[in-house]
Amino acid sequence: MPTYVVLANLTDQGVRTMQDFSRRLENARETFRSMGGELKQIYFAMGPYDYVVIAEAPDDETMTRVSLAVSSQGNVRTNSFRVFTEAEALPMLEGLH
Numbered sequence: 001m002p003t004y005v006v007l008a009n010l011t012d013q014g015v016r017t018m019q020d021f022s023r024r025l026e027n028a029r030e031t032f033r034s035m036g037g038e039l040k041q042i043y044f045a046m047g048p049y050d051y052v053v054i055a056e057a058p059d060d061e062t063m064t065r066v067s068l069a070v071s072s073q074g075n076v077r078t079n080s081f082r083v084f085t086e087a088e089a090l091p092m093l094e095g096l097h
Helices: 012-016 018-034 060-071 086-093
Strands: 003-010 038-044 051-056 076-083
Touching: 003 012, 012 018, 018 038, 018 060, 060 076
Parallel strands: none
Antiparallel strands: 003 051, 003 076, 038 051
16 A cells, blocks of 8 residues: 655644644544555654654545545644655666666
């Protein structure tokens, strides 16, 4: 299943309601599951992003739907992108000069 990295920032609402974080995280996990994906890991981050999420989804369309569903709750803004393992990337690079 494709792997995605999600860079997330808290909104003002998200900061004000941090006491609900564990519930929101479980809701995000359930949103992934309900759409056929999985939230694999979440990291709290220092710097320009508040969280880094590693997730799997069946395809880009599903990942987009999950990101929109989570973001629409108003607590985070997300930036998602597909990443490739070494095993996935090496065949794509064959034949390059």
